[in-house]
Amino acid sequence: MEQALEEGRTPDTADAQFLPELLAGVNAAHPGLQLERHLFELGAPKDELLASSLAQRLQNSLGSGQAWQGVLTDGDHGTAISLRFSAHTNDVSLLLVDSVGWGPFDVQRKRQAWQATLHTLTDALQARLPDGGKPVRLHLGMTDTGVQKSAEGCHIFAITAAKKMATDPAIQSLQERVLFGLLTGRVDAGVNHLDASRNLPPSLFKHATSKDELEHYIQVSGSRRRAAQAKKRDGFTGWQRPRPDALAPVNKKGQSLLECHAAHLVTRPDRTQPERQRTYSNSYELKRIDMLRQALLHLTAGLD
Numbered sequence: 001m002e003q004a005l006e007e008g009r010t011p012d013t014a015d016a017q018f019l020p021e022l023l024a025g026v027n028a029a030h031p032g033l034q035l036e037r038h039l040f041e042l043g044a045p046k047d048e049l050l051a052s053s054l055a056q057r058l059q060n061s062l063g064s065g066q067a068w069q070g071v072l073t074d075g076d077h078g079t080a081i082s083l084r085f086s087a088h089t090n091d092v093s094l095l096l097v098d099s100v101g102w103g104p105f106d107v108q109r110k111r112q113a114w115q116a117t118l119h120t121l122t123d124a125l126q127a128r129l130p131d132g133g134k135p136v137r138l139h140l141g142m143t144d145t146g147v148q149k150s151a152e153g154c155h156i157f158a159i160t161a162a163k164k165m166a167t168d169p170a171i172q173s174l175q176e177r178v179l180f181g182l183l184t185g186r187v188d189a190g191v192n193h194l195d196a197s198r199n200l201p202p203s204l205f206k207h208a209t210s211k212d213e214l215e216h217y218i219q220v221s222g223s224r225r226r227a228a229q230a231k232k233r234d235g236f237t238g239w240q241r242p243r244p245d246a247l248a249p250v251n252k253k254g255q256s257l258l259e260c261h262a263a264h265l266v267t268r269p270d271r272t273q274p275e276r277q278r279t280y281s282n283s284y285e286l287k288r289i290d291m292l293r294q295a296l297l298h299l300t301a302g303l304d
Contacts, residue, residue, distance in 0.1 A: 015155035015288070016076055018295070023071065025295030026159060035162050036070030038081075043113045050124050058083075059125055062090045062136065067175070069162040071155060072096070078154045080161035084175040086183070090125070090133070093178040094140040095171065097196075097204060099157035101146030101213075107193050114140055114191045122189070137182045137189040141174070145196045147208035149280065151271050156288045161204050170201035170244050197221055201244040202257055207287060209280040214257050221246040 015022065023035050038054045049055060054072070061068075065087025071078050080097040102110070118138045125136045148157050165171045181187025196204075197220035208214050221244070247256050255263060264283040270276040 015153070016073060016078065019071065019073065019078070019155055021295040021299065022155070022159060022291045025291060025293075025298040026163065028298040028301075029294045030163070033163065033166055034068065035159065035166070036068060038070060038072050040072045040074055042074055042110070042117065046120055049117065049120055055121060055124070058092065058121060058138075059128060061085050062092070062125065062129075063087065063134075067166075067172070069166045071158045071162055073155070078158040080158040080165060082162065082165040082171060082175065084172075084179060086179050089183060090129070090136040091179050091182040092136075092138050093175040093182075094138065095165065095175060096140060096142040097158075097161045097165070097200070098142070098144045099146075099148035099154055099161065100144060102144040106144075110142060111191050111193060114142060118189070118191065139178050139182055139187060139189050140191045141178065141194045141199075142191060143194040143196045143199065145200065145204060145208075146210075146213050147205055148284075149209045149213075150284075153284050153288070156284050156291070157207060159291065160207055160284070160287055164201075164203040164206075168201050168203050174199065195220075198224055202246050202248060202250050205257055206250045206260060207281070207284040208257070208261060209282075209284065211258070211261055211281075214261055218246045218257065 019037055023037055027033055027035055036057070038052065038057070040052055040054050041048065044052070057068075061083070062085060064085050067082070067084040069080070069082045072081050077100075079099070082095045082097075084093045086092070096114075118140060122136050122138050126133070129136070145161075148154060178187055182189065194200075197217045202217070202221070205214060205217050208217075249255060250257055251260055253260075260283065261281045264281040264286070265279060266282045267277055267279045270278040
């Protein structure tokens with residue numbers, strides 16, 4: 001794979017096939033991080049939905065105060081998910097991050113499918129509680145970052161996003177505010193489509209392949225941050241969300257989003273149209289190699 005990159009070729013990949021090994025390697029390399037994998041078909045029949053590992057995980061974690069992250073695999077597509085459970089109620093905040101951008105039809109279709117899914121899960125979870133159990137309230141914030149313009153790599157983007165969601169304070173704050181809103185009635189159970197540029201921290205845009213996406217994010221996020229700072233100066237004390245600085249460093253080298261993107265620019269034949277040259281940031285391809293190394297180290301640990 002490294003040789004292909006050195007020769008200017010896009011390597012063949014099998015991320016979904018080796019997802020368990022990739023996750024195990026990432027978890028082993030970062031003690032305390034326990035990313036999970038769940039096979040989950042959106043729109044599946046009720047019996048399949050309720051038998052899914054995600055449904056079982058929800059049931060076992062209600063009221064626990066836990067938070068966990070992972071990758072949902074639906075067919076051949078992977079997305080990142082973060083769940084945070086209230087410790088005092090049966091409220092749950094779910095945050096789904098897709099690396100592929102959605103159009104209006106995609107948003108409508110996914111919102112309807114997820115709304116039906118949450119309704120089925122809520123009824124089933126409530127029915128399994130003792131009589132008089134606290135109401136189950138599930139809220140899903142679904143968002144699309146558009147960082148992936150490549151024909152492959154969704155599981156790599158999903159792993160990196162899930163890893164960041166496990167540690168980024170902006171994500172923790174977002175989900176805690178949702179739980180507080182469910183408790184106080186300021187947030188209704190159900191599905192909301194969140195604008196990624198308005199709600200997500202820069203860490204989730206680190207591996208964007210397109211400069212256009214980064215410039216849009218920086219413009220929108222920066223505008224919201226300046227507005228929030230103005231409110232703070234005016235003495236506003238209402239329910240505010242943190243506004244991370246889109247120009248802040250996003251890696252150990254101290255590079256900003258645009259600097260990181262520029263440092264990884266390559267020009268190669270397009271995978272689907274070889275006669276067409278494509279310029280993009282290949283940082284996600286290098287991240288794949290890092291993950292493969294971690295997986296191999298984990299698999300061979302203790303072998304001499």
